[in-house]
Amino acid sequence: xxxxxxxxxxxxxxxxxxxxxxxxxxxxxxxxxxxxxxxxxxxxxxxxxxxxxxxxxxxxxxxxxxxxxxxxxxxxxxxxxxxxxxxxxxxxxxxxxxxxxxxxxxxxxxxxxxxxxxxxxxxxxxxxxxxxxxxxxxxxxxxxxxxxxxxxxxxxxxxxxxxxxxxxxxxxxxxxxxxxxxxxxxxxxxxxxxxxxxxxxxxxxxxxxxxxxxxxxxxxxxxxxxxxxxxxxxxxxxxxxxxxxxxxxxxxxxxxxxxxxxxxxxxxxxxxxxxxxxxxxxxxxxxxxxxxxxxxxxxxxxxxxxxxxxxxxxxxxxxxxxxxxxxxxxxxxxxxxxxxxxxxxxxxxxxxxxxxxxxxxxxxxxxxxxxxxxxxxxxxxxxxxxxxxxxxxxxxxxxxxxxxxxxxxxxxxxxxxxxxxxxxxxxxxxxxxxxxxxxxxxxxxxxxxxxxxxxxxxxxxxxxxxxxxxxxxxxxxxxxxxxxxxxxxxxxxxxxxxxxxxxxxxxxxxxxxxxxxxxxxxxxxxxxxxxxxxxxxxxxxxxxxxxxxxxxxxxxxxxxxxxxxxxxxxxxxxxxxxxxxxxxxxxx
Amino acid sequence: xxxxxxxxxxxxxxxxxxxxxxxxxxxxxxxxxxxxxxxxxxxxxxxxxxxxxxxxxxxxxxxxxxxxxxxxxxxxxxxxxxxxxxxxxxxxxxxxxxxxxxxxxxxxxxxxxxxxxxxxxxxxxxxxxxxxxxxxxxxxxxxxxxxxxxxxxxxxxxxxxxxxxxxxxxxxxxxxxxxxxxxxxxxxxxxxxxxxxxxxxxxxxxxxxxxxxxxxxxxxxxxxxxxxxxxxxxxxxxxxxxxxxxxxxxxxxxxxxxxxxxxxxxxxxxxxxxxxxxxxxxxxxxxxxxxxxxxxxxxxxxxxxxxxxxxxxxxxxxxxxxxxxxxxxxxxxxx
Numbered sequence: 001x002x003x004x005x006x007x008x009x010x011x012x013x014x015x016x017x018x019x020x021x022x023x024x025x026x027x028x029x030x031x032x033x034x035x036x037x038x039x040x041x042x043x044x045x046x047x048x049x050x051x052x053x054x055x056x057x058x059x060x061x062x063x064x065x066x067x068x069x070x071x072x073x074x075x076x077x078x079x080x081x082x083x084x085x086x087x088x089x090x091x092x093x094x095x096x097x098x099x100x101x102x103x104x105x106x107x108x109x110x111x112x113x114x115x116x117x118x119x120x121x122x123x124x125x126x127x128x129x130x131x132x133x134x135x136x137x138x139x140x141x142x143x144x145x146x147x148x149x150x151x152x153x154x155x156x157x158x159x160x161x162x163x164x165x166x167x168x169x170x171x172x173x174x175x176x177x178x179x180x181x182x183x184x185x186x187x188x189x190x191x192x193x194x195x196x197x198x199x200x201x202x203x204x205x206x207x208x209x210x211x212x213x214x215x216x217x218x219x220x221x222x223x224x225x226x227x228x229x230x231x232x233x234x235x236x237x238x239x240x241x242x243x244x245x246x247x248x249x250x251x252x253x254x255x256x257x258x259x260x261x262x263x264x265x266x267x268x269x270x271x272x273x274x275x276x277x278x279x280x281x282x283x284x285x286x287x288x289x290x291x292x293x294x295x296x297x298x299x300x301x302x303x304x305x306x307x308x309x310x311x312x313x314x315x316x317x318x319x320x321x322x323x324x325x326x327x328x329x330x331x332x333x334x335x336x337x338x339x340x341x342x343x344x345x346x347x348x349x350x351x352x353x354x355x356x357x358x359x360x361x362x363x364x365x366x367x368x369x370x371x372x373x374x375x376x377x378x379x380x381x382x383x384x385x386x387x388x389x390x391x392x393x394x395x396x397x398x399x400x401x402x403x404x405x406x407x408x409x410x411x412x413x414x415x416x417x418x419x420x421x422x423x424x425x426x427x428x429x430x431x432x433x434x435x436x437x438x439x440x441x442x443x444x445x446x447x448x449x450x451x452x453x454x455x456x457x458x459x460x461x462x463x464x465x466x467x468x469x470x471x472x473x474x475x476x477x478x479x480x481x482x483x484x485x486x487x488x489x490x491x492x493x494x495x496x497x498x499x500x501x502x503x504x505x506x507x508x509x510x511x512x513x514x515x516x517x518x519x520x521x522x523x524x525x526x527x528x529x530x531x532x533x534x535x536x537x538x539x540x541x542x543x544x545x546x547x548x549x550x551x552x553x554x555x556x557x558x559x560x561x562x563x564x565x566x567x568x569x570x571x572x573x574x575x576x577x578x579x580x581x582x583x584x585x586x587x588x
Numbered sequence: 589x590x591x592x593x594x595x596x597x598x599x600x601x602x603x604x605x606x607x608x609x610x611x612x613x614x615x616x617x618x619x620x621x622x623x624x625x626x627x628x629x630x631x632x633x634x635x636x637x638x639x640x641x642x643x644x645x646x647x648x649x650x651x652x653x654x655x656x657x658x659x660x661x662x663x664x665x666x667x668x669x670x671x672x673x674x675x676x677x678x679x680x681x682x683x684x685x686x687x688x689x690x691x692x693x694x695x696x697x698x699x700x701x702x703x704x705x706x707x708x709x710x711x712x713x714x715x716x717x718x719x720x721x722x723x724x725x726x727x728x729x730x731x732x733x734x735x736x737x738x739x740x741x742x743x744x745x746x747x748x749x750x751x752x753x754x755x756x757x758x759x760x761x762x763x764x765x766x767x768x769x770x771x772x773x774x775x776x777x778x779x780x781x782x783x784x785x786x787x788x789x790x791x792x793x794x795x796x797x798x799x800x801x802x803x804x805x806x807x808x809x810x811x812x813x814x815x816x817x818x819x820x821x822x823x824x825x826x827x828x829x830x831x832x833x834x835x836x837x838x839x840x841x842x843x844x845x846x847x848x849x850x851x852x853x854x855x856x857x858x859x860x861x862x863x864x865x866x867x868x869x870x871x872x873x874x875x876x877x878x879x880x881x882x883x884x885x886x887x888x889x890x891x892x893x894x895x896x897x898x899x900x901x902x903x904x905x906x907x908x909x910x911x912x913x914x915x916x917x918x919x920x921x922x923x
Contacts, residue, residue, distance in 0.1 A: 044728070048726075048728065049728075050728055050731070050732065052735065093905070094905075097905055097908040097909050097912055098908055098912065100912045101908065101911055101912055102727075104625060104727045104728065104731060105864070105908060105911075107728065107731055108625065108731075108860060108864060109864075109904050109905075109908055111857065111860075112857065112860075112861065112901035112902075112904045113901065113904075115857065115897065115898075115901050116897070116898040116901040116902055117898075119894075119895065119897050119898040120895065120898055123894040123895060123898075234739075237735060237736075237739065240732065240735075241736075244732065276747060281743070281746065282743055282746070282747065283743075284739040284740075284742060284743040285739065285740050285743030285744060285747075287736075287739055288736040288737060288738070288739030288740035288741075288743065289736070289740055290736075291732065291733070291735075291736035291739075292718055292733055292736040292737060292740065295722070295729060295732060295733050295736070296718065296721050296722060296733075299722070299729070
């Protein structure tokens with residue numbers, strides 16, 4: 001992989017020596033397209049959002065630099081941050097309004113935003129020069145050297161494009177990258193491990209807009225002329241097509257797509273008027289068809305077809321120390337202190353009272369079983385504790401602090417880890433990456449640090465911590481396989497490993513043994529005992545009475561949302577009400 | 589602004605708002621059943637009056653070729669279901685035949701109907717050819733596909749009809765005056781159709797078993813499937829209904845606002861803005877939103893006519909903000 005990359009870089013570096021100017025101009029456009037499409041890779045390929053308004057962000061930055069350099073005589077290097085600021089503010093407003101809404105609101109509002117900005121650029125003639133545009137932008141120069149020719153500008157645009165690709169690659173493998181990919185798959189699971197979905201979505205939308213803005217600034221100073229037409233909806237779609245055609249899930253795919261579409265565009269401009277015999281905007285038919293056909297026949301783009309022939313790097317086992325242990329206030333606190341308290345909790349879904357006036361206490365260091373027939377409200381109770389649902393009435397307290405009604409990511413950060421009854425894993429990510437999501441709330445690196453790769457040490461520690469969690473549940477050999485290929489029992493173990501990687505004080509296990517074979521159940525029981533011995537407090541929901549009764553210190557029995565009984569396994573097993581609920585009323 | 593201008597703009601706003609309401613209804617209908625945001629709806633709307641204009645000039649419209657070609661492609665995809673495939677091929681022939689008849693001296697009102705009939709198969713065929721191959725696509729993938737189709741249809745519209753604007757004859761000519769405001773009689777046809785279409789949809793969805801089945805698909809695809817409803821078929825029906833309403837709307841408004849290949853998209857987009865006002869779920873709110881959009885556009889065209897579209901799209905921002913405040917759900921996850 002690496003030698004290939006070096007050869008490509010060398011070719012790129014030497015291209016102006018052997019390619020005629022026409023192709024160098026095209027390659028400049030490839031670089032601009034790649035920058036915008038890289039933003040879409042982050043936005044769509046990773047976070048599963050999309051935008052039909054990237055060209056508008058380009059336009060904002062391009063017009064900002066055009067106006068400020070020509071009318072106020074500012075240096076292009078000064079207008080670059082100003083242009084980015086414009087694009088950024090636009091993205092923050094548009095994103096801020098839509099990131100909390102369902103997935104399709106953002107793309108739809110970007111269409112509207114794109115149309116509106118385009119109209120303003122074309123109509124506000126006094127400022128923007130209307131459709132005639134603004135001519136005579138100054139050339140970019142560094143210390144007296146001016147990037148006037150397409151050859152010199154070529155190095156400038158590709159320097160930015162490669163820098164952006166490097167940043168995107170750093171981000172992909174990082175903590176934030178994992179969180180973004182998790183968001184696309186399952187926002188509830190991501191939030192349960194400390195990811196704040198709206199904030200992260202807004203950040204990535206902003207980042208994509210900034211990349212587009214950078215492309216807009218380059219575009220303006222390359223042509224040294226701006227007019228509205230390259231910043232319309234059609235252009236936005238063109239960039240989306242670039243990303244989709246190459247493969248929106250990979251960085252090389254983005255460059256592949258940008259090259260192919262830029263080339264296709266030139267070719268179509270030559271060929272189409274001959275086909276239709278009159279001039280007109282016929283490229284759009286081809287664009288649309290390319291997009292539709294690729295999406296239907298090769299939804300992951302063309303890059304995966306090439307990737308097959310490339311050598312795969314062998315994944316390495318993460319080395320080194322894990323993360324520092326969670327700072328638990330006073331581990332010396334005696335076992336038996338109340339750590340989690342559920343008080344008169346009720347939850348109604350419409351007319352259905354799923355949990356009704358439920359109270360129980362979880363003491364530090366114990367394993368508490370929560371059992372009950374199907375539909376008794378056990379999973380709802382879990383979701384109330386972890387913040388997925390807000391209770392209708394009542395309170396949950398963690399170490400004396402009310403946590404009910406808080407968002408899942410806040411609850412998680414306080415030290416509560418959970419598994420899901422139906423595994424909420426990310427099938428496209430490796431087993432190790434899935435487990436590493438558990439360390440999200442224990443690590444700090446932000447978007448910027450992940451982009452620049454300054455979080456290496458923390459990242460290595462996080463991966464090693466995740467690997468250790470995999471070792472504890474016995475999944476280490478599968479660390480580099482995709483989670484989508486795991487059997488159900490393995491998926492449950494991975495759920496537990498992910499929760500362990502978050503180093504929880506309280507671990508909530510929602511039916512961890514369902515679907516496990518007998519031997520796997522024994523293994524699971526041993527694991528839970530070991531965790532309890534290490535001082536982790538466990539709340540366990542399961543149906544398997546042998547497992548639960550042999551494992552737990554105390555049991556709470558739920559029936560139709562209410563607490564039926566509470567006590568040691570022995571007491572509960574003798575309780576006539578429990579026997580009735582499970583076996584039915586004795587016929588007299 | 590005096591009273592005359594005010595009422596003139598009011599009439600104009602109501603007329604456009606009604607069109608947006610019809611489009612919003614179609615979009616909500618299609619989205620609810622298939623989760624496709626039908627961006628090319630505006631093109632389907634324009635195809636009908638443009639084809640009508642060509643038929644009246646004695647020309648064979650390209651839309652007939654497109655419609656027939658899509659039916660043939662559909663027949664090829666479903667070649668294993670022989671009877672269906674043959675019926676589709678037959679239908680393709682019929683479409684071409686109708687177009688020939690229409691362009692060779694059919695009376696005006698027949699040509700009117702033929703234009704609608706030519707465009708109609710394109711709706712379900714669009715669903716079959718482009719959306720059914722991806723039964724598990726996300727809203728996002730469908731949206732990107734729909735935008736791609738919009739470009740294809742709009743580009744083909746330019747090929748078929750050229751850049752000219754057409755003004756086909758109205759069903760009811762002449763003007764009536766309401767107070768001091770002169771109104772083309774055709775406007776009343778538009779209102780009547782909008783009323784009937786809405787009433788029809790309401791009855792269809794609340795009274796007929798078939799309509800209820802469609803609603804079931806909208807609520808829960810898997811559940812509907814288990815109860816014996818075929819979601820693909822429901823999707824085709826939704827596309828057919830939407831295309832029918834759009835095509836007839838296009839026929840009715842073209843005499844008022846002209847028809848050109850590029851005009852559909854903006855109409856459709858304003859339908860969206862209206863639909864978003866209703867969250868793409870609620871029909872009455874979508875209609876209310878459409879009237880707001882129409883009136884806003886009309887009054888802003890008086891004060892800042894170059895920016896009227898920009899103002900309409902900017903309306904989205906406060907609406908989204910309002911919706912954003914009301915939503916408590918976690919991020920944009922899909923079911």
